[in-house]
Structure formats: structure tokens, C-alpha cells
Amino acid sequence: MSHAIRADKFLLDADRTTWHDETLWFVREKRDRAAYGVPEFQELRELASGIKNHTLSRLDLYLQEFEAAAQANGVHVHWAADAAEHNAIILDIIQQQGATRIVKSKSMLTEECHLNPYLIKHGIEVVDTDLGERIIQFRDEPPSHIVLPAIHLKKEDVGDTFHTHLGTEKGESDPQRLTEAARQHLRGKFIAGEVAISGVNFAIAETGGVVVCTNEGNADLGVNLAAVHIACMGIEKIIPRLTDLGVFTRLLARSATGQPVTTYTSHFTKPVAGKEMHIVIVDNGRTQQLGRPDFRASLKCIRCGACMNTCPVYRRSGGHSYDFTVPGPIGAILSPNIDMKKHASLPFASTLCGSCTDVCPVKIDIHTQLYKWRQVLGEANEIPAAKKWSMKFMGRVLASTRVYGLGGQFARKALRLLPHGLTHAPSMNAWAVARELPEAPRQSFREWYAKQPQPATQLPNPKVPA
Amino acid sequence: MKVALFVPCYIDQFYPQVGIATLQLLEKLGVQAHFPAQQTCCGQPLANSGCERDALPIYKHFVDTFSDYDYVVAPSGSCVYHVRKHFDKLDQTADVQHVRGAAYDLIDFISTVLKVESLPGAFPHKVGLHLSCHGQRGLHQANESEMTPVRDGQLSRLLRSLDGLELTQLNRNDECCGFGGTFCVSEAGISARMGQDRVADHVRNGTQVLTGSDMSCLMHLEGIVRRARLPIKVMHAAEILNGVVA
Ligand code: SF4
Numbered sequence: 001m002s003h004a005i006r007a008d009k010f011l012l013d014a015d016r017t018t019w020h021d022e023t024l025w026f027v028r029e030k031r032d033r034a035a036y037g038v039p040e041f042q043e044l045r046e047l048a049s050g051i052k053n054h055t056l057s058r059l060d061l062y063l064q065e066f067e068a069a070a071q072a073n074g075v076h077v078h079w080a081a082d083a084a085e086h087n088a089i090i091l092d093i094i095q096q097q098g099a100t101r102i103v104k105s106k107s108m109l110t111e112e113c114h115l116n117p118y119l120i121k122h123g124i125e126v127v128d129t130d131l132g133e134r135i136i137q138f139r140d141e142p143p144s145h146i147v148l149p150a151i152h153l154k155k156e157d158v159g160d161t162f163h164t165h166l167g168t169e170k171g172e173s174d175p176q177r178l179t180e181a182a183r184q185h186l187r188g189k190f191i192a193g194e195v196a197i198s199g200v201n202f203a204i205a206e207t208g209g210v211v212v213c214t215n216e217g218n219a220d221l222g223v224n225l226a227a228v229h230i231a232c233m234g235i236e237k238i239i240p241r242l243t244d245l246g247v248f249t250r251l252l253a254r255s256a257t258g259q260p261v262t263t264y265t266s267h268f269t270k271p272v273a274g275k276e277m278h279i280v281i282v283d284n285g286r287t288q289q290l291g292r293p294d295f296r297a298s299l300k301c302i303r304c305g306a307c308m309n310t311c312p313v314y315r316r317s318g319g320h321s322y323d324f325t326v327p328g329p330i331g332a333i334l335s336p337n338i339d340m341k342k343h344a345s346l347p348f349a350s351t352l353c354g355s356c357t358d359v360c361p362v363k364i365d366i367h368t369q370l371y372k373w374r375q376v377l378g379e380a381n382e383i384p385a386a387k388k389w390s391m392k393f394m395g396r397v398l399a400s401t402r403v404y405g406l407g408g409q410f411a412r413k414a415l416r417l418l419p420h421g422l423t424h425a426p427s428m429n430a431w432a433v434a435r436e437l438p439e440a441p442r443q444s445f446r447e448w449y450a451k452q453p454q455p456a457t458q459l460p461n462p463k464v465p466a
Numbered sequence: 467m468k469v470a471l472f473v474p475c476y477i478d479q480f481y482p483q484v485g486i487a488t489l490q491l492l493e494k495l496g497v498q499a500h501f502p503a504q505q506t507c508c509g510q511p512l513a514n515s516g517c518e519r520d521a522l523p524i525y526k527h528f529v530d531t532f533s534d535y536d537y538v539v540a541p542s543g544s545c546v547y548h549v550r551k552h553f554d555k556l557d558q559t560a561d562v563q564h565v566r567g568a569a570y571d572l573i574d575f576i577s578t579v580l581k582v583e584s585l586p587g588a589f590p591h592k593v594g595l596h597l598s599c600h601g602q603r604g605l606h607q608a609n610e611s612e613m614t615p616v617r618d619g620q621l622s623r624l625l626r627s628l629d630g631l632e633l634t635q636l637n638r639n640d641e642c643c644g645f646g647g648t649f650c651v652s653e654a655g656i657s658a659r660m661g662q663d664r665v666a667d668h669v670r671n672g673t674q675v676l677t678g679s680d681m682s683c684l685m686h687l688e689g690i691v692r693r694a695r696l697p698i699k700v701m702h703a704a705e706i707l708n709g710v711v712a
Contacts, residue, residue, distance in 0.1 A: 008655040025638070036615050169473040174485035212684065310612065316659050329549065345574045349653060351598035351646030351660075371514070371552075378516030385654070390510045395520035398475070398507040399527050402712035408479045428649040434658030435689025437478040449501050 002345035008316035022153065027148075029268075030258025030310040031359070038254070048247050049363035052300035055238055056290065060207040062238045063281065069208025073270035076278045080322040083113035086282045090115060090197065091122055093278055097122075105212065105219035106130040107199025108146050109232045109361070111383060114324040115197075126197075127189045131182055131216040138165045144319025146254050146326055147305035152318050186218075198224035200233035202248060203279075203399035206312035208239045209269035210279060213252060213262040220266050229277045231268060235286050236299040250300060251361035255304040291339045294372045298333045300362040307356035307366055310458055313349055321396060322346060333369040336377065342381040347373035412440040444449055470535040471499040472569075473544045475507040477681050482703040484681055488572055489539045491708040495580055497612050499539060505531045510548040511688075514647045515530075518555060525556050533561040536568060537579065541679050541704050543571040543601025552603065560633075572704055573679040574607055576622040583627070588712025594673030594698075595622055596664070596687065597640045598680035611640050621703055628710055634673045645686035661690045667710030669696060676700045 009018055017401075055062055067077045080086035090454045094102065100120065104110065104126055116137070117124050128137045131165045132150040136143055138161050143149030150158070159173040166387035168181045197217045202211040209229050223229045239245065253259040269278035290296055308314045308328035324335040324343060329350065335343035347370045355365040374437065377383055398404055422434035467491070475548025485501075492499045495514045508528055509521035514707040524700050528549065540546055549569040558561045576582050597619065601609045608619025617639055625631055644650070653655075665687055668676055676691070676698050688700040 004653045004655065007653065011655050011659055020479050021663070032611060032615070035612075042613065123612070312644065313656050313658050316656055316663075317523050346515075348649070348689075349656075350601070351640035351657075353646075354603035355599070355610075355612060355642065359602055359608050374514065375518045376516075378518070383516050387515055387648070389522055391515050391517040395509075395512055395517070395524060399505060399523035400511065401504040404475070404506045407473070412479055414562060427655035430654035431689070433654055434662070434693060435686065436692040437689065438685055440480065441480060441482050445473050445482035448482050448486060449489075450503070455569070463499060 003321055003323075003349040004345065005315070006240060006321040006323065007313075007349070009180060010318040010321055011316065016154075018315055019154070020318060023151065024309045024315045026360075028205075028306075031255055031306055032258075034254040034258040034260065038250070041254075044251055046108075046248060047299065048302075048361060051239060051244050051247060052362050053206070053297070056236070056296060056299055059235060059238065060288065063235060064242060066203055066205040066208055066238055067281075069206065070279055071208070073208050073235055074268060074277070074359055075208065076276065076282045078278060080280055080282045080284070082284045083282075084413070085108050086232065086280055086284065087115050087118040089280055090232070091119060091124070091229055093228065094119070094124060094195050097195060099228070101189075101192050101194050102126045102197060103129050103189055103193035103222040103226065104133075104198065105193075105214060105222055106133055106149070106199040107197065107232055108143075108325060109199055109234055110197065111143060112284065113232075113282070115232075115323045123276075127186070127193070129186055129190065129222055130214070130216060131179065133181060134186065135161055139163075142320065142325070144327065145307055145308055146328075147302050184345065190218075190221050190225050193222055194227045195228045196226035197230045197232065200231050200237050201252070202239050202245055203237045204232050204245065205238055207269060208241075209267055210237075211245060211249075212268065213249070213264065214266070215257075215259075215263045217264045220264060223260060223266075223268065223337070224272075227274075229271070230280060232280045232282065234282050234284070236301075250388065251463050252304050253305040255359070255361040256272060282386045285338050289334070295333060295337065295369055297364050298330065298366075298369060299338075300331055300364050301334075301363055304360045304361055305360065310355045310359045311350075311354065312355070317349070322349070329366045330364070333366060335341045335374060336373050340380060340382055342375065344377050345364065347371075347377060348383075367446055399465065408444055412442075413442070416440045416442075467497070467537065468535045469497050469499040469537045469539055470503045470532050472505060472508075472532070472545065473501065474540060474545045474592070474681070476685065477541065480685065481655075481681055481702070484541050484704055485564060487702065487704040487708040488539070491572075491576075491704050491711065494538065494708070494711050495576065495579070495582060500535075502531050503540045505512055506598045508545040508548050511543060511647055514554055514649075518552075520621060522555065525553055529553070529556065529562050532568070532593050537575065538565065538569045539550075539572055539575045540569070540681065541572045541681060541702060543574070543605055543607065544682055546571045547600040547604040549698045558705050559662070568609075568672060569695055571601055571605060571607065571679060573601070573621045573624065576624070581621055581698040585624060585627055585707060585711055586705075587712070588624075588629035588631075589675075589706055589710050592632045592634055592672050593625060593706070594634035594636065594668040595625065595675060596680075596683055597621075597680035598678055598683045599642050601642075601679055602640055608640070624707065625677070625703070627704075633647075634668060634671045636667050636671055638667055642665075643687055644684045645683045647682070650686055657686070658690070661686050662694075665690050665694070665696065665698070675706070677703050677706055679703045 332346035509524035
């Protein structure tokens with residue numbers, strides 16, 4: 001199923017689409033105010049991009065440096081080539097503890113690896129402790145946004161969900177009371193948690209430590225109460241030095257939500273005496289992307305979600321329309337690397353307006369990569385056959401002046417003479433579902449021009465300054 | 467200075483008056499532009515659909531057509547952006563490099579080459595300016611709201627110089643209209659919704675005349691305006707400027 005079909009489903013509820021668009025636009029505007037407020041914001045982006053490019057250019061070395069430093073801190077480091085290995089490693093750590101109750105803070109990587117269903121299948125209870133994540137976990141839905149996982153839901157939807165799962169009053173939609181119910185519920189889970197799983201925002205090669213940014217403090221609470229901490233990270237999370245971190249923390253929260261900094265920036269470097277800390281470093285397709293020169297820069301992503309908030313398509317089609325763990329513009333350039341056939345429509349789910357590129361704090365050329373993925377998909381025959389052949393036909397027409405002129409005359413005449421009901425039939429003309437076609441003029445520009453008295457061709461223009 | 471006029475295929479066929487206004491406006495500014503009759507298209511529709519390879523003969527035809535001119539001026543930033551950015555797929559011969567650098571959007575040409583910043587004339591209407599993404603974010607003809615809050619650009623400057631013209635203050639100054647080339651049919655639902663939202667912003671804030679320098683966006687927005695029978699007139703900026711300059 002293509003993005004367009006899923007988008008059309010979302011669009012059916014016009015009021016909800018308006019609400020979704022306006023909610024995310026509000027976040028984009030908050031981001032703008034935060035960015036305008038930092039005079040050196042563009043320099044910061046340049047610096048962040050440079051640090052990431054540098055790191056990716058010698059990722060193997062930095063990963064090894066990181067591993068050695070982490071091990072020296074007493075941390076167990078594991079390497080996972082793919083999602084299956086990642087999940088198996090985590091299950092193994094949990095089982096060695098004889099644990100069954102897991103608390104997890106937000107991690108897109110564990111979503112990508114489908115860790116929750118895997119652990120549940122093995123008899124482990126996993127509780128997502130981020131409020132948005134918990135809501136969608138109750139509803140058995142994937143996140144629709146990487147920073148705001150439940151942004152597709154209104155407070156009334158959350159009220160219904162909590163009524164079913166937490167026994168709040170039916171029809172309760174007061175955010176304060178709903179949050180309080182979640183807090184009480186989660187508190188019990190935190191106290192019972194035996195192993196805490198977290199994501200990683202930044203991994204510092206120099207120190208071997210990992211940094212987790214949250215607004216709810218749930219990562220700290222989970223990790224500090226449990227006997228074992230497992231931090232899961234993709235290989236691209238590395239930055240070289242601790243001093244580089246400030247560049248990214250200044251950009252991350254401003255770009256994500258317009259906050260100057262996330263409420264919690266938690267550093268985890270070594271286990272507390274008597275406890276264990278593990279770091280799982282995951283590839284899962286990333287080295288393959290690193291090997292594609294045109295798409296390598298997508299690995300610079302710090303998962304701020306700004307490209308989603310700004311994307312006029314995402315805001316009107318919802319995160320689930322992308323059917324990929326990471327939705328929006330960045331998802332559309334990451335997903336074909338994982339499964340080109342399945343995600344073939346995503347690079348086309350864009351007008352190439354370029355807003356994503358301009359908003360990205362690490363300056364990923366997102367819209368250029370969308371364009372380039374289209375070419376890769378075209379060459380691989382992963383675009384609809386009708387489109388491919390009409391483009392081949394057009395290519396021949398437009399490379400020849402004569403054929404082009406005749407075709408244009410014919411089309412305009414047809415448009416003028418055929419009845420409106422036929423030229424605008426929705427089944428035959430997707431344009432006309434919501435739009436009128438232009439009125440067809442009697443003569444084209446070139447026909448008009450040919451009738452004009454021709455100037456003595458190409459005289460230098462005297463009135464123009466040289 | 468030898469100046470060629472490039473009239474994109476859809477303007478040639480559906481909006482000849484925009485090509486005429488462009489030619490006449492240039493003439494009033496002292497530039498005799500020539501229209502080489504063998505021109506067709508810049509190839510963007512194919513390339514944006516993932517068929518760049520099929521567009522290569524069109525690129526070559528474009529370069530052959532225009533390599534003898536100092537400037538190639540088009541009333542469409544999108545085509546110009548495509549020539550400048552994506553003709554990198556051709557062997558970079560001297561001709562190809564020349565044509566890529568010589569391609570100018572009409573408003574960019576007037577502003578940066580002719581150095582015209584204001585025009586004499588009156589247009590006493592409330593005008594809503596649609597900033598097209600390829601002109602703005604691609605060719606930097608106006609500031610992007612992602613970068614800076616300053617809301618200025620080449621076309622808004624020219625329009626503001628006209629007597630009696632009031633520019634509409636929009637809620638979203640530079641959101642994409644949703645045309646997107648073949649996107650407008652392959653993602654017809656989202657495309658229409660984006661266009662409707664853009665038009666609603668103009669209606670809410672009192673636009674009487676909706677303008678811009680890229681006819682492709684305007685074709686899409688006009689289709690929505692006409693379907694909803696809204697009292698908004700859609701005109702390419704060349705038509706406004708040519709109409710007021712004597
Ligand atoms: S691609 Fe850029 S804007 Fe999008 S989530 Fe990643 S860092 Fe943020």
C-alpha cells in the first residue's frame with residue numbers, strides 16, 4: 001500500500017487533519033522562536049554537521065575508542081549486527097538476572113528492532129515509561145512521531161485509553177488528572193522494575209559514557225531503581241569528545257520542541273557499585289547506508305523530529321501513513337535502505353519544498369536525498385509502470401520541438417472542446433478531484449510569438465548596464 | 467547582452483499571457499529578449515518522477531538551444547532551479563556550465579542583473595504573495611522562515627514599490643502550496659489539501675490578488691480558487707508588473 005493511499009485515509013477526517021497540522025505547526029513556530037533567539041544558530045548547525053561528518057568518516061575508530069573507554073569504566077559492551085541479535089542479547093542479559101519486569105525509557109532503536117513484542121513473547125513484562133510511549137503501548141500502536149510518539153491522539157482519545165487500562169473515569173479528558181493517573185500507575189512499575197532499558201542520544205568516544213535526554217526524567221528513575229541498566233544505541237550515535245556535546249544539546253531541544261534544553265540531560269558513564277551496566281551497539285543496516293555516498297549523510301540525524309514538524313505532507317498525513325519506525329522526511333530517506341520495495345512510495349511523498357533541509361539542525365540535505373532516492377527507485381523499476389512509460393514517452397516528445405508543438409495543440413483543443421464533466425472526471429483525472437484545470441487558450445505562446453514582427457535578432461541591449 | 471526567453475511548457479500551452487507579459491516587461495526595462503523556437507522543457511517533470519535518465523536528451527536539447535545566449539530568463543523559478551542544480555548529470559562541458567549559470571528566474575534577473583529594486587506605477591489592491599519553494603529555498607530569492615524571521619525578498623520589494631499596493635500578512639509566510647510537479651497527481655489528496663490550506667490563509671487575511679513568480683504553483687492554487695469560486699484573482703507577478711509599468 002502506498003503512502004498516498006494511507007494519507008487519503010487520514011485526510012478523510014478533515015477536522016482531525018486540521019488539528020494535527022496546527023498542533024505540529026505550533027511546535028515548528030516554537031522552534032523558530034528558539035532558533036531566532038540564538039544569534040549563532042546557523043554556525044551551530046554548521047559545527048554540528050561538521051562534527052558528525054568527521055565522526056562518520058572514521059566511525060570504526062571512534063567506535064573502538066568508545067568500546068575501550070566504556071570497558072575501562074566497567075561497562076559490558078555488546079555488538080549486534082541486526083535487530084535479531086540486538087533482541088537476543090537483551091533477552092540473554094535479562095534471563096541471566098532471572099528478571100521478568102522491565103522498565104524502558106524512550107528508544108527509537110528498540111522500536112526499530114521490535115524489541116517489545118519479542119520480550120513479551122518470551123514471558124517478560126515490558127513497560128514503556130515515557131508517557132506518550134505508554135499511551136500507545138496500551139493501544140498497541142506504533143509511535144507516529146519520534147519525539148512526540150502519541151501526537152496523533154487527542155486528549156479525549158487518551159481519556160478513553162486510560163479509562164480502559166487504568167480505570168480513570170469515563171469521559172475524563174483533563175490532562176492534569178490523566179497525567180496524575182499515569183504517574184501513579186508508573187510509580188509502581190518503576191519500583192518493581194528489575195532491569196531498565198534506555199536509548200542513547202549521544203555516546204562519547206573519549207569517555208565511554210552515554211547521554212540520554214528526556215523531559216520526564218523517566219530514564220533516571222528507571223535506571224537508578226533497577227539493578228541492571230541496558231543502553232541501546234545505533235552505531236551513528238557517537239560523538240568524539242565531551243566538549244562536542246554542548247553543540248548538540250543546544251540544537252537538539254530547540255529544534256525538537258523549542259525548549260532551550262531538555263529537562264533532563266543524564267550522563268551514564270559507569271555502573272553504581274553492586275549494579276551492572278550494559279551497552280548494546282547496533283548496526284541493523286547502518287553500515288550499508290554508510291556505504292552509499294549519496295545517502296551517507298542521513299546517519300548524521302540526531303532524531304529531533306524537526307523535519308516532521310515542518311513537513312507540510314507529514315502534518316497532513318500523520319506519522320502512521322509512512323508505515324516505518326521513523327516517519328516523515330528523514331524516515332523517507334532511511335526506509336528505502338532497509339526495504340526498497342516496501343517503502344518505494346516514501347521518497348515520492350514530498351513536494352521537495354526543502355523546508356526539512358533548512359530546519360535540520362545537522363544540515364542533512366534531506367530533500368536532495370529524496371530526489372536521489374527517486375532516481376535509484378526509477379532505475380530499479382520500483383515506480384509504477386504507467387508512470388515510467390508515460391515519462392519515457394514524454395522524454396521523447398520533449399526532446400523534439402515539432403512533436404511537442406503538435407501534442408500541445410491537440411491537448412488544448414481537446415480541453416476546449418470536450419465537456420467539463422469528462423475533462424474533470426475524478427476517475428480519469430486526479431488533478432480535477434479538487435481543482436479546476438486551467439482554461440485552455442486558443443493559441444500558445446509560441447503561436448502568438450510567431451505572429452509578432454520579429455526584432456532584428458539578438459541585438460545587444462543598449463539600455464542595460466553592462 | 468543576448469537574452470533568451472525560456473517559456474516553460476505549461477506556460478506556453480496554458481498561460482501564454484504570462485510569457486507575453488514577461489517579454490513585454492523585459493522590453494520596458496530595456497532588454498530585447500529573444501524566444502528560440504526550438505525550446506521545449508527543462509526536463510524536471512521526468513527527473514522528479516525518478517526518470518532522470520529519460521530526461522537527459524531534454525537537458526541536452528535545452529543546452530543546445532540556449533548556449534549562445536548570455537542569459538536565459540524564465541518566469542518560473544522552479545525550472546531555473548532544476549537547470550542550475552540538476553543539470554549536473556550532464557558532462558560538464560563549457561556550454562553546459564555556461565547555461566547552468568546563465569539561467570535566471572525573471573524576478574531574480576530584474577533584481578540582481580538589471581538591479582531594479584522599484585518600479586513606477588500603481589496597483590491599488592491587496593496582494594497576497596505566494597513564495598514558491600524553489601525560488602525561495604532553492605534560489606534564495608527570499609529569506610526562509612526556517613533561518614530568519616526577516617520577511618523580505620526580491621518580489622515583495624518590487625511589489626511594495628507600487629503605489630497603493632498592500633501586501634497581505636499571512637499566518638504562514640512560506641509554507642509550500644502542495645503542487646510539487648507530478649506530486650499533484652500521485653499524492654492528489656495531500657496536494658489538494660495543502661493548496662486549500664494555503665488559499666484559506668489568503669482568504670482569511672484579505673487577499674484580492676494572489677501572485678507569485680512561479681506559474682506552476684499558481685496554476686495549482688488557481689485551480690483551487692476556481693473550484694471553490696472564491697473572489698480572488700490569480701496573476702503571475704510578470705502580469706502585474708507589466709501592467710503597471712508604462
Ligand atoms: S533529519 Fe534532521 S531534522 Fe529530521 S530528525 Fe534528524 S536531525 Fe532532526
